[in-house]
Amino acid sequence: MLDGSKMAIIETRALTKTFGKIQAVRGIDLKIEKGEIFGLLGPNGAGKTTTIGMLCTIVKPTSGTAVIDGHDIVKEPGDVRRSVGIVFQDPTLDTVLTGRENLILHSMLYGVPSDMRDKRIDEILELVDLKDRADDITRTYSGGMRRRLELARGLLHRPAVLFLDEPTLGLDPQTRARTWEYIKRMAQNEKTTVVLTTHYMEEAEQVCDRVGIIDHGQIIALDAPEKLKQAMGGYMVVLRVKDPPLETIRGLPYVSEVKEVDGTLEIAMKEAHLHLPDLLSKVPNVECVETRVPTLNDVFIKLTGRDIREEETEDSGGWVEAAHRYTQRGS
């Protein structure tokens, strides 16, 4: 739980959004601490983007509110906008302008004093390693460079909170890893609180201090990734086996969770090194055994009964299209 001595930079109170009959966000109460990297994780359509939209004052809450850096998102949207930076899911750079011009435009829109502007722009360009490409038209940038420039733009006016909506969407795996490095580095350098959404669970694990898992518009788990994984029971044992004696396995005292996927059993258990022989003696005809540490995705499966990656393939229209647009614009 949140330590009372730490300061909450964001506090939502029963934040709710309904679109017609669809309840996109159902009364979220959430405190985010100053200086942390907080990840909002969940499948597509879970309400991540809508939540971020409300916090950035782009979407009006149906009910409830939130306070960001002392400003109410419903009553003082102007002040909230000044104290947050946003990087959208889809790229929003002005591709007719150069990298530097994009930043100049942004600094004017956010009222960055002109005597500080050039110094600040140089500083932030340095941070994202784009100084030598700053005066090129951004149309010529690669996907990764564009993302970095957007990160720089989001931080230019020294916001208290930086929101990143799926910051690595549409990037290739290598660029994704580098982008996360930049995000970490910038959050540290600028001492900014970062709130991000992603459905790449593994990536979130490595970057986030705390994560909130969101499903059907509700936060269903909230803690440090390590603690969430520990709560799974320590280890995951994966068995490939014909006709598994499910009931027997479930009855074992050290087993906390069993899930069957296409003839494969995923068993969450404590101290696998001690209990594995016992488990194997009770399950006949095991073809294959694998042990691993649980991932956030396992946590998600336990909590929702579904695999976040299954959801992706079913409901991928939005992000595949977005990714397609990203690459298309690069050409």
Place this chain on the structure above:
Amino acid sequence: MPGGRFRKELLGTYAVWWRELKVFQREKSRVVSSVASPLMWLFLFGGGVGSAISLGGGSYQSFIYPGVLVMAVLFSSVFFGLYIVWDRKLDVLKAVLVAPVSRVSIFFGKVLGGCTDVMIQAVLLSCFAVLFPGINLWMIPVALGICFITSIAMVSLGLAIGSMFESLEGFQVISTFLVFPLFFLSGALYPVGDNLPGWLQALVRLNPLTYSVDGVRGALLGLNTFPIWADVGAITFFGVLMILLGTWLFSRMK
């Protein structure tokens, strides 16, 4: 601090204007084509028709020169405004719209950007006035002033329509049923006196652009149907209406 806030809004307007100027600088070919098409009207159309008829005691080309100037202003302005549909499609506007600057300030930045664009074209076109006999070159600044008011009105109209559309499919419809009628019914190519049939006369008088053409023609050739102050008044009134409509629709735009 309301003073500081007002300055920030002005800076926001300036930022959007500055962006439009950068775009204009990079897309110079657009200037060439937007000047080329009115020149074709003047020389290819005007030259042909002018060989058969003369109007107002002077050449037909001199007569349509003010009309073609206003036509260039009309087309460039409305299409500049409509271009916002494209900006939204490419999400270029998204980052601008979440900035702590009011929609009204952003709207005025766009209008100023469009007007600058259009006025550069108008100034280029006004250089060709020396080729046509009967045009009072000293009155060109007055003509450009009327063009400027017209441009504000028409960019606002374009932005107003553009903020209602989400796709570019409406473009053809708008140009067929709005821009071309405005042009043909403005008296750009023919005099709007009592010789017109009643129905056409009525439509022409309802068209705000008629007063722009009449004003510019009055200034340059002295061939105005209405007093110039009335022309300026009518087009200014229309401009104020369009700014109100445009800021309202722009503020509601998602």
